[in-house]
Amino acid sequence: MDRKRIFDLVDAEAPGIWNIPGSVLIFDGLLDLAGSVLPDKAKPAPAKGEGAADGDAFGSALAVILRHEGGYVNDPDDAGGRTNLGVTQRVWEKFVGRKVGETEMRALTPEMVEPLYERHYWEASGADLLPLGLGLCVFDFAVNAGPARAVAFLQEVVGATPDGRFGPQTLAEVLKDVQDVGEPTVIALYQKAREGYYRTRKMFWKYGKGWLRRNAETTEAALALAK
Structure with a gap:
Protein backbone atom coordinates (compact mmCIF):
# COMPACT_ATOMS: atom_id res chain seq x y z
CA MET A 1 0.00 0.00 0.00
CA ASP A 2 1.42 3.39 -0.99
CA ARG A 3 0.85 5.25 2.28
CA LYS A 4 2.48 8.47 1.11
CA ARG A 5 0.15 8.62 -1.89
CA ILE A 6 -2.89 8.11 0.37
CA PHE A 7 -1.71 10.74 2.87
CA ASP A 8 -1.11 13.19 0.00
CA LEU A 9 -4.60 12.46 -1.34
CA VAL A 10 -6.19 13.22 2.02
CA ASP A 11 -4.09 16.36 2.41
CA ALA A 12 -5.26 17.63 -0.99
CA GLU A 13 -8.91 17.04 -0.09
CA ALA A 14 -8.67 18.40 3.47
CA PRO A 15 -5.79 20.87 3.84
CA GLY A 16 -4.60 21.26 7.40
CA ILE A 17 -6.09 18.00 8.64
CA TRP A 18 -2.70 16.75 9.82
CA ASN A 19 -2.46 19.72 12.20
CA ILE A 20 -5.18 18.13 14.33
CA PRO A 21 -3.54 16.40 17.31
CA GLY A 22 -3.42 12.64 16.86
CA SER A 23 -4.79 12.69 13.29
CA VAL A 24 -1.70 11.10 11.73
CA LEU A 25 -1.58 8.32 14.31
CA ILE A 26 -5.29 7.56 13.95
CA PHE A 27 -5.22 7.55 10.15
CA ASP A 28 -2.10 5.39 10.10
CA GLY A 29 -3.95 2.89 12.27
CA LEU A 30 -6.86 2.87 9.82
CA LEU A 31 -4.45 2.11 7.00
CA ASP A 32 -3.16 -0.86 8.99
CA LEU A 33 -6.72 -2.16 9.15
CA ALA A 34 -7.24 -1.49 5.44
CA GLY A 35 -4.14 -3.54 4.71
CA SER A 36 -6.19 -6.69 5.19
CA VAL A 37 -8.28 -5.63 2.18
CA LEU A 38 -5.86 -3.59 0.10
CA PRO A 39 -2.77 -5.62 -0.79
CA ASP A 40 0.74 -4.23 -0.62
CA LYS A 41 1.39 -2.74 -4.05
CA ALA A 42 5.13 -3.02 -3.61
CA LYS A 43 5.13 -6.72 -4.51
CA PRO A 44 1.81 -7.64 -6.14
CA ALA A 45 1.22 -10.72 -8.22
CA PRO A 46 1.27 -9.98 -11.96
CA ALA A 47 -1.93 -10.38 -13.94
CA LYS A 48 -2.65 -13.90 -15.10
CA GLY A 49 -1.08 -14.45 -18.47
CA GLU A 50 0.82 -11.17 -18.30
CA GLY A 51 4.42 -10.53 -17.34
CA ALA A 52 5.43 -6.93 -16.89
CA ALA A 53 9.18 -6.55 -16.84
CA ASP A 54 9.24 -5.00 -13.38
CA GLY A 55 6.49 -7.26 -12.04
CA ASP A 56 4.55 -4.38 -10.46
CA ALA A 57 0.81 -3.78 -10.45
CA PHE A 58 0.94 -0.92 -12.93
CA GLY A 59 3.18 -2.77 -15.36
CA SER A 60 0.94 -5.84 -15.31
CA ALA A 61 -2.19 -3.74 -15.78
CA LEU A 62 -0.62 -1.73 -18.60
CA ALA A 63 0.23 -4.96 -20.43
CA ALA A 79 -12.98 11.30 -33.36
CA GLY A 80 -9.57 10.55 -31.86
CA GLY A 81 -7.97 10.41 -35.30
CA ARG A 82 -4.41 9.09 -35.42
CA THR A 83 -3.96 6.70 -32.51
CA ASN A 84 -1.21 4.32 -31.49
CA LEU A 85 -1.12 2.06 -28.43
CA GLY A 86 -4.39 3.68 -27.38
CA VAL A 87 -2.90 7.20 -27.35
CA THR A 88 -4.51 9.74 -29.66
CA GLN A 89 -2.48 12.40 -31.42
CA ARG A 90 -4.21 15.15 -29.43
CA VAL A 91 -3.42 13.48 -26.11
CA TRP A 92 0.19 12.83 -27.10
CA GLU A 93 0.69 16.42 -28.26
CA LYS A 94 -0.64 17.69 -24.95
CA PHE A 95 1.63 15.32 -23.05
CA VAL A 96 4.83 16.23 -24.92
CA GLY A 97 3.91 19.91 -25.27
CA ARG A 98 4.30 20.24 -29.03
CA LYS A 99 2.73 19.32 -32.35
CA VAL A 100 3.51 15.90 -33.80
CA GLY A 101 2.86 14.23 -37.13
CA GLU A 102 2.01 10.81 -38.47
CA THR A 103 5.62 9.62 -38.42
CA GLU A 104 6.00 10.19 -34.68
CA MET A 105 2.60 8.70 -33.93
CA ARG A 106 3.52 5.54 -35.82
CA ALA A 107 6.82 5.35 -33.94
CA LEU A 108 5.36 5.35 -30.41
CA THR A 109 6.51 2.46 -28.22
CA PRO A 110 5.18 1.05 -24.93
CA GLU A 111 8.16 2.58 -23.13
CA MET A 112 7.32 6.02 -24.53
CA VAL A 113 3.65 5.98 -23.54
CA GLU A 114 4.10 4.31 -20.14
CA PRO A 115 4.59 7.60 -18.18
CA LEU A 116 1.46 9.06 -19.79
CA TYR A 117 -0.64 6.05 -18.84
CA GLU A 118 0.69 6.00 -15.29
CA ARG A 119 0.14 9.68 -14.58
CA HIS A 120 -3.05 10.46 -16.51
CA TYR A 121 -4.99 7.21 -16.17
CA TRP A 122 -3.57 4.86 -13.52
CA GLU A 123 -3.04 7.48 -10.80
CA ALA A 124 -5.72 9.91 -12.01
CA SER A 125 -8.39 7.22 -11.59
CA GLY A 126 -7.10 6.06 -8.19
CA ALA A 127 -6.42 2.60 -9.62
CA ASP A 128 -3.04 2.55 -7.88
CA LEU A 129 -4.80 2.62 -4.50
CA LEU A 130 -7.36 -0.08 -5.22
CA PRO A 131 -7.23 -3.85 -4.78
CA LEU A 132 -5.47 -5.33 -7.80
CA GLY A 133 -8.42 -6.76 -9.72
CA LEU A 134 -10.71 -3.79 -9.22
CA GLY A 135 -7.83 -1.44 -9.97
CA LEU A 136 -7.34 -3.11 -13.34
CA CYS A 137 -11.03 -2.59 -14.20
CA VAL A 138 -11.02 1.07 -13.23
CA PHE A 139 -7.74 1.68 -15.08
CA ASP A 140 -9.06 0.01 -18.23
CA PHE A 141 -12.28 2.04 -18.16
CA ALA A 142 -10.32 5.25 -17.49
CA VAL A 143 -8.28 4.63 -20.64
CA ASN A 144 -11.36 3.75 -22.65
CA ALA A 145 -13.79 6.41 -21.39
CA GLY A 146 -11.83 8.92 -19.28
CA PRO A 147 -10.71 8.90 -15.62
CA ALA A 148 -13.61 11.02 -14.35
CA ARG A 149 -16.22 8.67 -15.83
CA ALA A 150 -14.36 5.61 -14.55
CA VAL A 151 -14.30 7.05 -11.04
CA ALA A 152 -17.94 8.18 -11.17
CA PHE A 153 -19.07 4.67 -12.11
CA LEU A 154 -17.03 3.23 -9.24
CA GLN A 155 -18.59 5.75 -6.86
CA GLU A 156 -22.08 4.78 -7.98
CA VAL A 157 -21.31 1.10 -7.45
CA VAL A 158 -20.11 1.63 -3.86
CA GLY A 159 -22.66 4.29 -2.92
CA ALA A 160 -20.35 7.31 -2.86
CA THR A 161 -21.20 10.69 -4.38
CA PRO A 162 -20.56 10.26 -8.14
CA ASP A 163 -18.55 13.43 -8.69
CA GLY A 164 -15.80 11.74 -10.71
CA ARG A 165 -13.09 12.73 -8.23
CA PHE A 166 -11.18 9.99 -6.44
CA GLY A 167 -10.63 11.05 -2.83
CA PRO A 168 -10.36 9.52 0.64
CA GLN A 169 -14.14 9.12 1.01
CA THR A 170 -14.35 7.15 -2.23
CA LEU A 171 -11.42 5.00 -1.17
CA ALA A 172 -13.04 4.32 2.20
CA GLU A 173 -16.35 3.35 0.57
CA VAL A 174 -14.60 1.04 -1.87
CA LEU A 175 -12.60 -0.72 0.84
CA LYS A 176 -15.73 -1.11 2.96
CA ASP A 177 -17.63 -2.69 0.06
CA VAL A 178 -14.73 -4.99 -0.76
CA GLN A 179 -14.61 -6.09 2.85
CA ASP A 180 -18.40 -6.50 3.13
CA VAL A 181 -19.24 -8.30 -0.13
CA GLY A 182 -15.86 -9.30 -1.54
CA GLU A 183 -13.77 -7.91 -4.37
CA PRO A 184 -15.21 -10.29 -7.03
CA THR A 185 -18.72 -8.95 -6.36
CA VAL A 186 -17.60 -5.33 -6.65
CA ILE A 187 -15.76 -6.18 -9.88
CA ALA A 188 -18.87 -7.85 -11.31
CA LEU A 189 -21.07 -4.85 -10.47
CA TYR A 190 -18.57 -2.40 -11.91
CA GLN A 191 -18.09 -4.32 -15.13
CA LYS A 192 -21.85 -4.72 -15.55
CA ALA A 193 -22.20 -0.94 -15.24
CA ARG A 194 -19.49 -0.53 -17.88
CA GLU A 195 -21.36 -2.82 -20.24
CA GLY A 196 -24.51 -0.77 -19.77
CA TYR A 197 -22.59 2.37 -20.65
CA TYR A 198 -21.20 0.88 -23.84
CA ARG A 199 -24.65 -0.20 -24.97
CA THR A 200 -25.87 3.40 -24.82
CA ARG A 201 -23.14 4.77 -27.10
CA LYS A 202 -24.22 5.89 -30.56
CA MET A 203 -21.29 4.06 -32.18
CA PHE A 204 -22.17 0.77 -30.51
CA TRP A 205 -23.26 -0.56 -33.89
CA LYS A 206 -19.66 -0.38 -35.08
CA TYR A 207 -17.49 -0.74 -31.98
CA GLY A 208 -19.87 -2.55 -29.62
CA LYS A 209 -18.60 -6.06 -30.22
CA GLY A 210 -15.03 -4.95 -29.49
CA TRP A 211 -16.05 -2.97 -26.40
CA LEU A 212 -17.93 -5.93 -24.95
CA ARG A 213 -15.06 -8.30 -25.71
CA ARG A 214 -12.65 -5.92 -23.99
CA ASN A 215 -14.97 -5.69 -20.99
CA ALA A 216 -15.25 -9.47 -20.74
CA GLU A 217 -11.49 -10.02 -21.04
CA THR A 218 -10.78 -7.39 -18.39
CA THR A 219 -13.33 -8.99 -16.08
CA GLU A 220 -11.65 -12.37 -16.48
CA ALA A 221 -8.19 -10.94 -15.77
CA ALA A 222 -9.50 -8.94 -12.80
CA LEU A 223 -11.25 -11.89 -11.19
CA ALA A 224 -8.03 -13.90 -11.50
CA LEU A 225 -6.34 -11.20 -9.41
CA ALA A 226 -9.13 -10.74 -6.87
CA LYS A 227 -8.72 -12.13 -3.38
Whole structure:
Protein backbone atom coordinates (compact mmCIF):
# COMPACT_ATOMS: atom_id res chain seq x y z
CA MET A 1 0.00 0.00 0.00
CA ASP A 2 1.42 3.39 -0.99
CA ARG A 3 0.85 5.25 2.28
CA LYS A 4 2.48 8.47 1.11
CA ARG A 5 0.15 8.62 -1.89
CA ILE A 6 -2.89 8.11 0.37
CA PHE A 7 -1.71 10.74 2.87
CA ASP A 8 -1.11 13.19 0.00
CA LEU A 9 -4.60 12.46 -1.34
CA VAL A 10 -6.19 13.22 2.02
CA ASP A 11 -4.09 16.36 2.41
CA ALA A 12 -5.26 17.63 -0.99
CA GLU A 13 -8.91 17.04 -0.09
CA ALA A 14 -8.67 18.40 3.47
CA PRO A 15 -5.79 20.87 3.84
CA GLY A 16 -4.60 21.26 7.40
CA ILE A 17 -6.09 18.00 8.64
CA TRP A 18 -2.70 16.75 9.82
CA ASN A 19 -2.46 19.72 12.20
CA ILE A 20 -5.18 18.13 14.33
CA PRO A 21 -3.54 16.40 17.31
CA GLY A 22 -3.42 12.64 16.86
CA SER A 23 -4.79 12.69 13.29
CA VAL A 24 -1.70 11.10 11.73
CA LEU A 25 -1.58 8.32 14.31
CA ILE A 26 -5.29 7.56 13.95
CA PHE A 27 -5.22 7.55 10.15
CA ASP A 28 -2.10 5.39 10.10
CA GLY A 29 -3.95 2.89 12.27
CA LEU A 30 -6.86 2.87 9.82
CA LEU A 31 -4.45 2.11 7.00
CA ASP A 32 -3.16 -0.86 8.99
CA LEU A 33 -6.72 -2.16 9.15
CA ALA A 34 -7.24 -1.49 5.44
CA GLY A 35 -4.14 -3.54 4.71
CA SER A 36 -6.19 -6.69 5.19
CA VAL A 37 -8.28 -5.63 2.18
CA LEU A 38 -5.86 -3.59 0.10
CA PRO A 39 -2.77 -5.62 -0.79
CA ASP A 40 0.74 -4.23 -0.62
CA LYS A 41 1.39 -2.74 -4.05
CA ALA A 42 5.13 -3.02 -3.61
CA LYS A 43 5.13 -6.72 -4.51
CA PRO A 44 1.81 -7.64 -6.14
CA ALA A 45 1.22 -10.72 -8.22
CA PRO A 46 1.27 -9.98 -11.96
CA ALA A 47 -1.93 -10.38 -13.94
CA LYS A 48 -2.65 -13.90 -15.10
CA GLY A 49 -1.08 -14.45 -18.47
CA GLU A 50 0.82 -11.17 -18.30
CA GLY A 51 4.42 -10.53 -17.34
CA ALA A 52 5.43 -6.93 -16.89
CA ALA A 53 9.18 -6.55 -16.84
CA ASP A 54 9.24 -5.00 -13.38
CA GLY A 55 6.49 -7.26 -12.04
CA ASP A 56 4.55 -4.38 -10.46
CA ALA A 57 0.81 -3.78 -10.45
CA PHE A 58 0.94 -0.92 -12.93
CA GLY A 59 3.18 -2.77 -15.36
CA SER A 60 0.94 -5.84 -15.31
CA ALA A 61 -2.19 -3.74 -15.78
CA LEU A 62 -0.62 -1.73 -18.60
CA ALA A 63 0.23 -4.96 -20.43
CA VAL A 64 -3.49 -5.81 -20.44
CA ILE A 65 -4.41 -2.31 -21.65
CA LEU A 66 -1.90 -2.31 -24.49
CA ARG A 67 -3.09 -5.71 -25.64
CA HIS A 68 -6.59 -4.24 -25.90
CA GLU A 69 -5.51 -1.05 -27.62
CA GLY A 70 -3.29 -2.52 -30.33
CA GLY A 71 -1.09 -0.55 -32.71
CA TYR A 72 -1.47 2.39 -35.07
CA VAL A 73 -4.90 3.23 -36.49
CA ASN A 74 -6.53 6.23 -38.12
CA ASP A 75 -10.23 5.37 -38.23
CA PRO A 76 -12.32 8.07 -39.95
CA ASP A 77 -15.26 7.19 -37.68
CA ASP A 78 -13.17 7.69 -34.54
CA ALA A 79 -12.98 11.30 -33.36
CA GLY A 80 -9.57 10.55 -31.86
CA GLY A 81 -7.97 10.41 -35.30
CA ARG A 82 -4.41 9.09 -35.42
CA THR A 83 -3.96 6.70 -32.51
CA ASN A 84 -1.21 4.32 -31.49
CA LEU A 85 -1.12 2.06 -28.43
CA GLY A 86 -4.39 3.68 -27.38
CA VAL A 87 -2.90 7.20 -27.35
CA THR A 88 -4.51 9.74 -29.66
CA GLN A 89 -2.48 12.40 -31.42
CA ARG A 90 -4.21 15.15 -29.43
CA VAL A 91 -3.42 13.48 -26.11
CA TRP A 92 0.19 12.83 -27.10
CA GLU A 93 0.69 16.42 -28.26
CA LYS A 94 -0.64 17.69 -24.95
CA PHE A 95 1.63 15.32 -23.05
CA VAL A 96 4.83 16.23 -24.92
CA GLY A 97 3.91 19.91 -25.27
CA ARG A 98 4.30 20.24 -29.03
CA LYS A 99 2.73 19.32 -32.35
CA VAL A 100 3.51 15.90 -33.80
CA GLY A 101 2.86 14.23 -37.13
CA GLU A 102 2.01 10.81 -38.47
CA THR A 103 5.62 9.62 -38.42
CA GLU A 104 6.00 10.19 -34.68
CA MET A 105 2.60 8.70 -33.93
CA ARG A 106 3.52 5.54 -35.82
CA ALA A 107 6.82 5.35 -33.94
CA LEU A 108 5.36 5.35 -30.41
CA THR A 109 6.51 2.46 -28.22
CA PRO A 110 5.18 1.05 -24.93
CA GLU A 111 8.16 2.58 -23.13
CA MET A 112 7.32 6.02 -24.53
CA VAL A 113 3.65 5.98 -23.54
CA GLU A 114 4.10 4.31 -20.14
CA PRO A 115 4.59 7.60 -18.18
CA LEU A 116 1.46 9.06 -19.79
CA TYR A 117 -0.64 6.05 -18.84
CA GLU A 118 0.69 6.00 -15.29
CA ARG A 119 0.14 9.68 -14.58
CA HIS A 120 -3.05 10.46 -16.51
CA TYR A 121 -4.99 7.21 -16.17
CA TRP A 122 -3.57 4.86 -13.52
CA GLU A 123 -3.04 7.48 -10.80
CA ALA A 124 -5.72 9.91 -12.01
CA SER A 125 -8.39 7.22 -11.59
CA GLY A 126 -7.10 6.06 -8.19
CA ALA A 127 -6.42 2.60 -9.62
CA ASP A 128 -3.04 2.55 -7.88
CA LEU A 129 -4.80 2.62 -4.50
CA LEU A 130 -7.36 -0.08 -5.22
CA PRO A 131 -7.23 -3.85 -4.78
CA LEU A 132 -5.47 -5.33 -7.80
CA GLY A 133 -8.42 -6.76 -9.72
CA LEU A 134 -10.71 -3.79 -9.22
CA GLY A 135 -7.83 -1.44 -9.97
CA LEU A 136 -7.34 -3.11 -13.34
CA CYS A 137 -11.03 -2.59 -14.20
CA VAL A 138 -11.02 1.07 -13.23
CA PHE A 139 -7.74 1.68 -15.08
CA ASP A 140 -9.06 0.01 -18.23
CA PHE A 141 -12.28 2.04 -18.16
CA ALA A 142 -10.32 5.25 -17.49
CA VAL A 143 -8.28 4.63 -20.64
CA ASN A 144 -11.36 3.75 -22.65
CA ALA A 145 -13.79 6.41 -21.39
CA GLY A 146 -11.83 8.92 -19.28
CA PRO A 147 -10.71 8.90 -15.62
CA ALA A 148 -13.61 11.02 -14.35
CA ARG A 149 -16.22 8.67 -15.83
CA ALA A 150 -14.36 5.61 -14.55
CA VAL A 151 -14.30 7.05 -11.04
CA ALA A 152 -17.94 8.18 -11.17
CA PHE A 153 -19.07 4.67 -12.11
CA LEU A 154 -17.03 3.23 -9.24
CA GLN A 155 -18.59 5.75 -6.86
CA GLU A 156 -22.08 4.78 -7.98
CA VAL A 157 -21.31 1.10 -7.45
CA VAL A 158 -20.11 1.63 -3.86
CA GLY A 159 -22.66 4.29 -2.92
CA ALA A 160 -20.35 7.31 -2.86
CA THR A 161 -21.20 10.69 -4.38
CA PRO A 162 -20.56 10.26 -8.14
CA ASP A 163 -18.55 13.43 -8.69
CA GLY A 164 -15.80 11.74 -10.71
CA ARG A 165 -13.09 12.73 -8.23
CA PHE A 166 -11.18 9.99 -6.44
CA GLY A 167 -10.63 11.05 -2.83
CA PRO A 168 -10.36 9.52 0.64
CA GLN A 169 -14.14 9.12 1.01
CA THR A 170 -14.35 7.15 -2.23
CA LEU A 171 -11.42 5.00 -1.17
CA ALA A 172 -13.04 4.32 2.20
CA GLU A 173 -16.35 3.35 0.57
CA VAL A 174 -14.60 1.04 -1.87
CA LEU A 175 -12.60 -0.72 0.84
CA LYS A 176 -15.73 -1.11 2.96
CA ASP A 177 -17.63 -2.69 0.06
CA VAL A 178 -14.73 -4.99 -0.76
CA GLN A 179 -14.61 -6.09 2.85
CA ASP A 180 -18.40 -6.50 3.13
CA VAL A 181 -19.24 -8.30 -0.13
CA GLY A 182 -15.86 -9.30 -1.54
CA GLU A 183 -13.77 -7.91 -4.37
CA PRO A 184 -15.21 -10.29 -7.03
CA THR A 185 -18.72 -8.95 -6.36
CA VAL A 186 -17.60 -5.33 -6.65
CA ILE A 187 -15.76 -6.18 -9.88
CA ALA A 188 -18.87 -7.85 -11.31
CA LEU A 189 -21.07 -4.85 -10.47
CA TYR A 190 -18.57 -2.40 -11.91
CA GLN A 191 -18.09 -4.32 -15.13
CA LYS A 192 -21.85 -4.72 -15.55
CA ALA A 193 -22.20 -0.94 -15.24
CA ARG A 194 -19.49 -0.53 -17.88
CA GLU A 195 -21.36 -2.82 -20.24
CA GLY A 196 -24.51 -0.77 -19.77
CA TYR A 197 -22.59 2.37 -20.65
CA TYR A 198 -21.20 0.88 -23.84
CA ARG A 199 -24.65 -0.20 -24.97
CA THR A 200 -25.87 3.40 -24.82
CA ARG A 201 -23.14 4.77 -27.10
CA LYS A 202 -24.22 5.89 -30.56
CA MET A 203 -21.29 4.06 -32.18
CA PHE A 204 -22.17 0.77 -30.51
CA TRP A 205 -23.26 -0.56 -33.89
CA LYS A 206 -19.66 -0.38 -35.08
CA TYR A 207 -17.49 -0.74 -31.98
CA GLY A 208 -19.87 -2.55 -29.62
CA LYS A 209 -18.60 -6.06 -30.22
CA GLY A 210 -15.03 -4.95 -29.49
CA TRP A 211 -16.05 -2.97 -26.40
CA LEU A 212 -17.93 -5.93 -24.95
CA ARG A 213 -15.06 -8.30 -25.71
CA ARG A 214 -12.65 -5.92 -23.99
CA ASN A 215 -14.97 -5.69 -20.99
CA ALA A 216 -15.25 -9.47 -20.74
CA GLU A 217 -11.49 -10.02 -21.04
CA THR A 218 -10.78 -7.39 -18.39
CA THR A 219 -13.33 -8.99 -16.08
CA GLU A 220 -11.65 -12.37 -16.48
CA ALA A 221 -8.19 -10.94 -15.77
CA ALA A 222 -9.50 -8.94 -12.80
CA LEU A 223 -11.25 -11.89 -11.19
CA ALA A 224 -8.03 -13.90 -11.50
CA LEU A 225 -6.34 -11.20 -9.41
CA ALA A 226 -9.13 -10.74 -6.87
CA LYS A 227 -8.72 -12.13 -3.38
